[in-house]
Amino acid sequence: MEADILFQIAWGLGGALLGAIIFVGVGLIAGTTETATIAPATLLLVFIGVPPVAVFTFCMAAVVAKHLIHTIPTALLGVPGDTLAVPMIEPCSILRRLGLPHIALQKMISAGVLGAFISVPISIGFALVLAPFGDVVKVWAGAIFTIVAVGVGYTSPGKWASIALIIPFTFFVQGLNKMAIAATGGSVVICVFLGIAMGPLFADLLAALSPISRSRVAVDSPKTFWLAPDLKTWSGYFPNPLKILSRKQKLYTFYAAIFSAITFTASAVGMTIIVGEVVRSKIKSFYEKVITSVSVMNSATESTYMAEILIPLVAFGLPLSSVAMGAAFPLFNAPPMMTPQHNLHHMMTTAQFFWYALLAVAIASIIAYPLAMNYARPASVWVMRNISQEAVLTMFAGLTVVLSYFEAQGAGIVITILMGIFSGVLNKYFGFNVGVQFMSYFAAPWIIMQVFAFK
Amino acid sequence: MQEKQQDLLTIWGDTVAFKDLLVGLLLGGVLGFISLKGGLWYLQTFHGSLEKGLVMGYGLIFGIAGCIAAGAIVAKRSKAKRILMEEEGGIDLDSVLESFQINLQKEAEYLKEVPSDVIAEMHQLKLYELFAGNLQHSKKGGE
Numbered sequence: 275m276e277a278d279i280l281f282q283i284a285w286g287l288g289g290a291l292l293g294a295i296i297f298v299g300v301g302l303i304a305g306t307t308e309t310a311t312i313a314p315a316t317l318l319l320v321f322i323g324v325p326p327v328a329v330f331t332f333c334m335a336a337v338v339a340k341h342l343i344h345t346i347p348t349a350l351l352g353v354p355g356d357t358l359a360v361p362m363i364e365p366c367s368i369l370r371r372l373g374l375p376h377i378a379l380q381k382m383i384s385a386g387v388l389g390a391f392i393s394v395p396i397s398i399g400f401a402l403v404l405a406p407f408g409d410v411v412k413v414w415a416g417a418i419f420t421i422v423a424v425g426v427g428y429t430s431p432g433k434w435a436s437i438a439l440i441i442p443f444t445f446f447v448q449g450l451n452k453m454a455i456a457a458t459g460g461s462v463v464i465c466v467f468l469g470i471a472m473g474p475l476f477a478d479l480l481a482a483l484s485p486i487s488r489s490r491v492a493v494d495s496p497k498t499f500w501l502a503p504d505l506k507t508w509s510g511y512f513p514n515p516l517k518i519l520s521r522k523q524k525l526y527t528f529y530a531a532i533f534s535a536i537t538f539t540a541s542a543v544g545m546t547i548i549v550g551e552v553v554r555s556k557i558k559s560f561y562e563k564v565i566t567s568v569s570v571m572n573s574a575t576e577s578t579y580m581a582e583i584l585i586p587l588v589a590f591g592l593p594l595s596s597v598a599m600g601a602a603f604p605l606f607n608a609p610p611m612m613t614p615q616h617n618l619h620h621m622m623t624t625a626q627f628f629w630y631a632l633l634a635v636a637i638a639s640i641i642a643y644p645l646a647m648n649y650a651r652p653a654s655v656w657v658m659r660n661i662s663q664e665a666v667l668t669m670f671a672g673l674t675v676v677l678s679y680f681e682a683q684g685a686g687i688v689i690t691i692l693m694g695i696f697s698g699v700l701n702k703y704f705g706f707n708v709g710v711q712f713m714s715y716f717a718a719p720w721i722i723m724q725v726f727a728f729k
Numbered sequence: 730m731q732e733k734q735q736d737l738l739t740i741w742g743d744t745v746a747f748k749d750l751l752v753g754l755l756l757g758g759v760l761g762f763i764s765l766k767g768g769l770w771y772l773q774t775f776h777g778s779l780e781k782g783l784v785m786g787y788g789l790i791f792g793i794a795g796c797i798a799a800g801a802i803v804a805k806r807s808k809a810k811r812i813l814m815e816e817e818g819g820i821d822l823d824s825v826l827e828s829f830q831i832n833l834q835k836e837a838e839y840l841k842e843v844p845s846d847v848i849a850e851m852h853q854l855k856l857y858e859l860f861a862g863n864l865q866h867s868k869k870g871g872e
Contacts, residue, residue, distance in 0.1 A: 313786070501815050560836055
């Protein structure tokens with residue numbers, strides 16, 4: 275019996291180590307979506323026939339490591355590490371201009387570690403007690419997104435213009451979605467995200483191409499950046515995330531984990547954006563607002579994923595969340611090894627889910643966290659001196675083409691470009707910022723249904 | 730002088746040479762696309778037994794490799810056009826704050842409500858003086 279347990283622990287440890295090591299590397303590569311990387315890798319393990327605990331720890335450690343390391347391209351280069359990092363591009367760009375990319379990185383990754391750890395007991399506890407209310411959240415998700423879109427619109431630079439643009443924007447997004455369905459049979463998500471994220475780039479490019487507006491973007495000399503001093507408050511190799519974050523940042527990270535658990539059926543990106551907007555609305559001081567929102571958003575990328583995997587897995591054994599339908603799908607359904615009638619839910623106990631999830635979080639954190647923390651500033655200096663903006667945008671353009679085509683072939687590329695031009699112009703010239711655009715996108719099906727009574 | 734001849738622009742918050750950027754955008758798109766399609770063709774032709782999901786996943790890795798290669802080529806050809814200051818006072822952060830359209834007077838008032846641990850952090854990052862200093866500037870301006 276004891277030997278069995280030890281054998282199982284060894285497999286669990288091995289799975290976590292493998293997931294963490296591979297996805298520390300993958301996390302560094304900008305644009306690698308979770309579903310496209312973690313799901314196939316987990317599927318491979320399922321088909322190889324490794325024990326259930328190893329499949330589980332591999333997937334969990336991969337998620338945690340990827341979302342810790344995606345902060346590096348996001349904070350230092352301004353290129354989204356993956357889908358969930360897209361909403362953090364804007365605040366990271368502000369912090370880079372203030373000379374604080376390394377501080378953004380340290381705060382984000384510390385909040386990520388904390389969020390991952392505390393979301394394990396919260397998610398498991400929620401799975402046991404409150405899961406039946408998940409359906410209620412699902413029914414009201416559209417209304418919640420709409421209310422938040424209006425609130426975020428009012429606080430955006432465009433104020434009333436932003437609110438006035440919500441309905442036209444939802445029409446436009448739904449129109450593009452219909453176009454994708456007509457062309458490929460499926461709707462688009464990544465194309466819309468990329469379009470919104472790249473909007474400002476499209477607006478600047480169009481301005482540069484037009485003789486009328488070129489003077490707005492033309493400059494005489496290179497931009498000067500300042501890099502703040504390092505903020506190394508720890509000694510040795512392993513920092514303590516609790517000491518890196520302020521009291522308020524720790525508290526909001528805790529609230530974000532609870533919020534993620536309650537809304538486990540909703541979109542992980544949507545929840546990350548809502549968390550960021552709520553934090554922003556609660557804090558007045560500019561520096562504290564931006565650094566806290568970006569930290570808590572990164573913790574939400576961890577806690578939403580943990581909640582969206584653990585709650586459906588422990589409570590139902592059915593993929594009832596967007597993450598369970600995506601990156602974690604092989605844990606629920608990978609026939610003939612995993613089926614809705616016989617998957618990890620039936621193979622592992624609740625106690626096993628709890629301890630092995632904690633093990634996976636611990637292993638991923640031990641590998642990824644100190645590495646990023648100790649080298650944040652030297653890495654920032656290297657990037658600023660050696661990686662030109664042209665190279666960053668080249669990579670971003672390539673990723674946009676690749677990911678858009680991956681999702682919806684040629685129609686995907688067209689949709690991303692249309693989305694980018696439309697959202698970029700609205701953002702740049704009317705203050706209809708990225709936060710309102712994302713919220714409007716999530717609210718679009720509900721708004722169209724309520725206002726015009728069609729899907 | 731040479732930089733001026735390069736036709737510098739601010740695109741997405743950073744300086745670029747327009748010609749280099751256009752070449753880079755084209756290269757990134759083309760190389761990424763060819764790598765993805767080439768990867769998918771290779772996997773479907775030589776590893777036909779692979780699951781469809783795995784083929785797509787691995788194909789994406791080929792595509793991303795193409796994007797990274799394009800980025801590396803452009804990084805080699807086109808040098809970073811930034812002036813990096815590490816010394817305090819090396820850059821006019823006031824103008825950076827202005828570009829964010831911050832109400833500097835209000836901002837300095839908000840500082841009074843910021844918790845002490847964040848204030849200490851701002852001091853260490855040399856940011857506190859910037860925000861608090863603006864209060865002094867605006868008061869002087871008002872006088």
